[in-house]
Every structure is written in structure tokens, then in C-alpha cells.
Amino acid sequence: MIEPFDDAYFMKKALQEAEAAYEKGEIPVGAVIVVDNKIIARGHNLTETLIDVTAHAEMQAITAAANFLGGKYLKKCTLYVTLEPCQMCAGALYWSQISHIVYGARDEERGCIGLNTKLHPKTTIKGGVMANEASELMKRFFIEKRNLN
Amino acid sequence: MIEPFDDAYFMKKALQEAEAAYEKGEIPVGAVIVVDNKIIARGHNLTETLIDVTAHAEMQAITAAANFLGGKYLKKCTLYVTLEPCQMCAGALYWSQISHIVYGARDEERGCIGLNTKLHPKTTIKGGVMANEASELMKRFFIEKRNLN
Numbered sequence: 001m002i003e004p005f006d007d008a009y010f011m012k013k014a015l016q017e018a019e020a021a022y023e024k025g026e027i028p029v030g031a032v033i034v035v036d037n038k039i040i041a042r043g044h045n046l047t048e049t050l051i052d053v054t055a056h057a058e059m060q061a062i063t064a065a066a067n068f069l070g071g072k073y074l075k076k077c078t079l080y081v082t083l084e085p086c087q088m089c090a091g092a093l094y095w096s097q098i099s100h101i102v103y104g105a106r107d108e109e110r111g112c113i114g115l116n117t118k119l120h121p122k123t124t125i126k127g128g129v130m131a132n133e134a135s136e137l138m139k140r141f142f143i144e145k146r147n148l149n
Numbered sequence: 150m151i152e153p154f155d156d157a158y159f160m161k162k163a164l165q166e167a168e169a170a171y172e173k174g175e176i177p178v179g180a181v182i183v184v185d186n187k188i189i190a191r192g193h194n195l196t197e198t199l200i201d202v203t204a205h206a207e208m209q210a211i212t213a214a215a216n217f218l219g220g221k222y223l224k225k226c227t228l229y230v231t232l233e234p235c236q237m238c239a240g241a242l243y244w245s246q247i248s249h250i251v252y253g254a255r256d257e258e259r260g261c262i263g264l265n266t267k268l269h270p271k272t273t274i275k276g277g278v279m280a281n282e283a284s285e286l287m288k289r290f291f292i293e294k295r296n297l298n
Contacts, residue, residue, distance in 0.1 A: 051221045052212050053244035054203070063201050072200045087266055088244065091237025095202035115267050117236055 005037040007080070007102055011130040014080040014104070017044040017057060018137055024049055028137045031057040031081040033065040033074065033098075040077070041065035057081060058089035062096055074098040075122070082134035084111035084127055094120050101125040104134030154186040156229070156251055160279040163229040163253070166193040166206060167286055173198055177286045180206040180230040182214040182223065182247075189226070190214035206230060207238035211245055223247040224271070231283035233260035233276055243269050250274040253283030 010032055017030025021044035033041040043060030047053055058081050066072045078100040085093065085103065090112030093101060097120045106127060108114060119125060159181055166179025170193035182190040192209030196202055207230050215221045227249040234242065234252065239261035242250060246269045255276060257263060268274060 047221060047244075051215050051219065053215065053221050054208055054212055054241050059203055063203055066200050066202070070200065072196060072202050086240055086244075088237050088240030091235055091240050091266070092203050094236060095196075116265060117240070118264050 007129045010034050010039070010078070010080040011082070011102065011104060011134075013039060013042070014057075014082050015130065015133055015137070017042055018082045018134065021045040021057070022137060022141055028141050029057045029081065029083045031061040031079060033061045034078045034080065035069075035076055040068045054088065056086065056089050058085055059092055062089075062092050062098075066096070072096070078102060080129075082130075083107055083138070084113060085117075086110050087112055087115055087117045090117035090119060093123065094118060096120075098123055102129050103127045104129055105131045105138065156278045159183050159188070159227070159229040160231070160251065160253060160283075162188060162191070163206075163231050164279065164282055164286070166191050167231045167283065170194040170206070171286060171290055177290050178206045178230065178232045180210040180228060182210045183227045183229065184218075184225055189217045203237065205235065205238050207234055208241055211238075211241050211247075215245070221245070227251060229278070231279075232256055232287070233262060234266075235259050236261055236264055236266045239266035239268060242272065243267060245269075247272055251278050252276045253278055254280045254287065 013032045014030045018028040022028035026045045030044040032039045041061045041064035043057040045057045046055040074096040082104040084107040162181045163179045167177040171177035175194045179193040181188045190210045190213035192206040194206050195204040223245040229251050231253040233256040
């Protein structure tokens with residue numbers, strides 16, 4: 001059976017957001033938030049554009065999803081994000097009581113798993129979905145940035 | 150010698166922000182960010198008003214301070230906040246590379262110290278500045294809220 005709305009489907013949408021960040025000269029991280037197979041929020045990293053360390057892809061998607069739902073809790077939602085969330089974003093996801101977090105590439109140094117950021121007890125987290133695509137995009141960004149400097 | 154610009158002076162300003170949150174029916178937490186004894190940003194909790202779990206006092210102050218400075222790093226800044234920052238806010242402060250964090254009351258359950266949120270190596274943190282005032286305001290808020298329900 002063909003399952004059009006699987007994790008890879010939505011992670012591709014998050015990767016499109018990451019590419020939008022890349023095009024703006026931002027570290028390419030993208031996110032979408034999904035309810036019942038419908039994307040209700042999108043976000044990509046805008047920390048340079050907005051001159052704001054809080055402007056991560058996930059933070060913007062969380063705010064947009066709550067705005068769409070008219071409520072601040074994301075209890076039936078799934079976040080797809082191309083990179084393992086940092087402490088800040090995982091902390092925001094804790095408050096949101098989101099159901100599921102699905103990420104692409106690991107962030108060994110600054111990711112929430114290695115740093116043991118507390119998630120809400122109702123939240124599940126899994127990684128490795130299209131991880132190669134996400135990390136290749138990151139690598140390409142940093143190589144290009146190094147070559148420009 | 151009289152020192153008008155001590156920690157208590159700026160924590161009082163943060164408490165005024167907390168009172169502004171209280172007046173709006175928000176959990177009363179307030180923050181200011183200071184450089185060279187000058188307040189460059191203020192914020193108070195607006196999670197209910199904005200329907201947004203990310204709208205903590207510190208997050209808004211971080212964004213406002215970066216906007217004021219025209220740069221996203223808060224390297225010479227001190228954050229005064231009435232309550233120990235949560236994981237999300239401490240995570241944002243990590244990215245900001247802020248110099249000093251001064252908080253009022255402890256948050257035993259959800260604060261960054263008990264949860265071991267990683268701060269930037271250049272950041273110092275201390276608490277207990279006007280802690281009684283901050284926690285009394287919180288207690289008053291929750292008693293009033295309970296009585297209204």
C-alpha cells in the first residue's frame with residue numbers, strides 16, 4: 001500500500017524550509033508542524049535576518065501552530081525538523097506539550113538529547129529521518145561560507 | 150557610599166514588569182536587560198495574551214535587547230529576571246552569550262539549575278536577589294487564580 005503521508009513526506013517539507021533558510025544565508029534548518037496529515041505551520045531559521053538568537057525554525061513553527069490552532073498547547077501535533085532541536089527549542093516544545101518530535105540529523109554538540117533537556121512526559125522523540133539530506137545541506141552551507149570568507 | 154545601581158535596583162525594575170504581567174492575568178514574571186547601568190530591554194510574561202508558550206519575559210527581553218544593540222549577541226549584558234529561567238530561556242541565553250544572569254526566586258521544578266541546562270561558558274548566574282518579593286507575587290497570583298475558579 002502506498003502511504004503518501006509518512007515521515008519522509010513531511011520531512012521533505014521541512015527540508016524545503018531548510019533550503020529557504022540556505023537561500024537567505026541562514027544556517028539551513030527547517031521545520032513543519034502537522035496535525036492529521038495537514039501542515040499547520042512552517043518555519044526556517046532566521047537568526048541572522050532577524051538579528052535574534054531565538055528565531056530558530058522550531059520556535060517560529062511553534063508560535064505559528066499555536067496561532068493557527070487558537071490555543072498554546074500542541075497536544076496532537078507532530079513537529080518535523082531537519083536538525084535535532086537545541087535546548088531552547090526542546091524547552092519550548094516541553095511547554096507546548098507536543099505529541100511527537102521527528103528530527104533529521106543529530107546535533108551531537110548542542111542537541112537536546114546529549115544535553116538531556118527535559119521533554120514533556122507525553123512527548124515522543126525520534127531521529128534519523130532523511131538525516132543524510134539534512135546533514136548534507138548543513139555541510140554544503142558551511143563549506144560555502146568558509147570559501148566566501 | 151550609596152550605590153544606586155545595584156542588583157536590587159534593577160531587580161525592582163524586573164519586579165515592575167512582573168506586576169505588569171500580573172495585571173494582565175499572566176503568571177507574574179518580569180525581566181530587564183542592562184548594559185553599563187542602563188536598561189536596554191524589558192519584558193514580561195505574555196503566554197496567555199499572545200497564546201504562545203514561547204512568550205516568556207526573558208525571550209522578549211532577549212529579542213528586544215538584540216534589536217536595541219543591532220546585534221544578536223548580548224556579551225556585555227546582564228539579565229535581571231524575577232524567576233529562575235526555564236530550559237527554553239536558559240537555552241536562548243546560551244545562544245546569546247550573555248555575560249550575567251541574576252534571578253530572584255528559585256523554580257525548583259522547572260528551573261534551569263535543577264534541570265542542568267547548559268549555559269555559555271562566559272555566562273555567570275546568581276539567584277536570590279529580592280527572591281521573597283518575587284515569590285510573594287507568584288503566590289498571590291496563584292491564590293487569587295484559585296479563588297476565582
